[in-house]
Amino acid sequence: MEVIYRTTTQMVVLLVLLLSSAIPSSLAYRPGDIVPMSRMGQYHATRTVWHDMIGRHCPIFAVNREALIPIPKPTGYTGADPYKISFQVGREKFYVPWLFVINRKSSEVPMIEMNLRYSGADLLGVTAKVVDMPNSYVELHPDIRNQFWDQQQWPKHILVRYTWEEQSEIDVASGFYVLFGSGLMLSFVLAIYVLQSSQDKLTRFVKETVAETNMPAGGVAKVE
Known part of the structure; x- marks a missing residue:
């Protein structure tokens, strides 16, 4: 026995x-935690290395917010080619493909809409796209439009709107x-x-x- x-x-x-x-x-987060993010830029076939972004420019877990991200002047910039940017989001390093932000064949100031999906304390995924900045926001902040189109003024600032979507993952x-x-x-x-x-x-x-x-x-x- x-x-x-x-x-x-x-x-x-x-x-x-x-x-x-x-x-x-699980790489768990708590509401209000800073979600680390890094960016990479490309201009005229030249890419930068990944740069870690400071906390006030990063997403805040489960908090909808907006942030102005500075874009430094690319090496050898002449304004002839478009400038695009990519992101890695979270400790999971979710990859956001290239987004055209400068010389994108539009007369409007660009804005990045980033959608972050989460469940409980886990970040599930990230998608992003470039849209025209709403006229209501441009009217409230005309300096953003003026400095964006001024070829001599750098860094440029891109508005990023972080929107969180809760999902149940099975x-x-x-x-x-x-x-x-x-x-x-x-x-x-x-x-x-x-x-x-x-x-x-x-x-x-x-x-x-x-x-x-x-x-x-x-x-x-x-x-x-």
């Missing part, structure tokens, strides 16, 4: 370890594997238990049979 208990305990420990390893580690594949692994482990534990129990019963049956066979006439055999 002690062997059965020890074996069952070991199997339960293995099951707990299996379930723990099946649950992915990972069907991972859930299936966890349930399958749990069921398989429980079946294995049960099989070990049944095998040990059957073996003990078989051993006792053999001993009793041998004892009855060797029992002397009128005597009592001792079963050990």
Whole structure:
């Protein structure tokens, strides 16, 4: 019986370890946390390295907000080619593809709309696009439009609007594997238990049979 208990305990420990390893580690955020972000620029086939952005320019977890991001003057800038920018967002480093922000064939001041999806304390993904800055905002801040079109004034400032969208993420594949692994482990534990129990019963049956066979006439055999 002690062997059965020890074996069952070991199997339960293995099951707990299996379930723990099946649950992915989470890069958790709390509402109000700064979500780190870095940017890269490209002009005339020349790219910058990734630059970490300071906190006041970054998204704030689960908080809708706007921020003005400075764009430094590209090396060798002449105004002939478009200037585009890319981002990496979060500790997960979600990649935002190239966005045209200067010389994008539009007479309006550009603005970046960035949508961030999250569930609980996890950042799930990021998308972004360039749109025209609303006239209402331009009227309130005419200096942004003036300095944006002034070829001699740098850095330029791009307004980024961060919008958060809460989602419920259900990972069907991972859930299936966890349930399958749990069921398989429980079946294995049960099989070990049944095998040990059957073996003990078989051993006792053999001993009793041998004892009855060797029992002397009128005597009592001792079963050990």
